Amino acid sequence: MPGDHADRGYSAREIASFLGVLVVGLALGVGAYRAGGRLAGTGGGAVVRTAPASAAPDGVALYAASCAGCHGQQAQGGVGPALHAAAAWNSAQFAQAVLNGQAPQRPLSAVMPRFASTGMDGQPPTDAQVAAIHTFLKTLP
Ligand code: HEC
CATH class of the missing domain: 1.20.5 (Single alpha-helices involved in coiled-coils or other helix-helix interfaces)
Incomplete structure (x- = not known):
């Protein structure tokens, strides 16, 4: 060819x-x-x-990742106020503040994230995660 x-x-x-x-x-x-x-x-x-999926959320880690930047490592305050008073709120009050920026007596300023909308790690925090953070705050002096 x-x-x-x-x-x-x-x-x-x-x-x-x-x-x-x-x-x-x-x-x-x-x-x-x-x-x-x-x-x-x-x-x-x-x-x-990695902890098994069924384990309780790690309040220390969640607080460090999502809250400490504004409220301080020991919740002593920084950009945001100290959280000792809020640690004594009941769990529904605390969850309202974290999820919707609504403190018992007043709405919180817009600087405080509305975690139900902003999400924590990309997702709205679960009740168990909010409770774990609350529990951690109660352990602080
Ligand atoms: C970007 C900064 C910022 C981050 C992140 C942040 N906060 Fe806040 N937070 C604030 C500010 C500022 C206030 C005060 C708002 C006001 O007084 O109106 C506040 C207020 C609060 C209050 C009410 C305290 C009180 O005594 O009135 C609680 C409870 C709270 N934050 C919890 C949390 C938790 C829990 C996280 C993490 C899941 C978190 N915050 C993350 C800035 C932040």
Whole structure:
């Protein structure tokens, strides 16, 4: 056939570029394999550390992540007020303040997030999470 010249063999240049692709591919493959091993290792460790889904929410961690920035690590106050008084509120009052910015006697300023709308970790906090934070606050001196 007249047009089949290319089918008879590969030029040195084609072979060289083919080998180049092969070497790069191999390097990437080995890299990915190693990274995969590392990631799998970390993942395994994380699974061991993660609390089972049925465990009670961690009020200390939730407070540190969502509240301490404004109210202080020990709820001593900062941008927001100290939370010792609020720790003594009943659970419905406390939940109203956290979820809807409504303190027993007055609406809270807009600086205090409405966690029912803003979410905590991307989702509205559950009653159990709010209760866990409340419980943690009661342990503070
Ligand atoms: C962006 C800062 C900010 C974050 C984050 C924040 N708060 Fe507040 N919070 C405030 C401010 C400011 C006030 C005071 C509002 C006012 O007095 O009108 C307040 C008020 C409160 C009150 C009422 C206290 C009182 O005695 O009147 C409670 C309870 C409260 N926050 C709990 C929390 C909890 C629990 C979290 C975490 C889930 C949290 N806040 C996260 C800023 C914040």
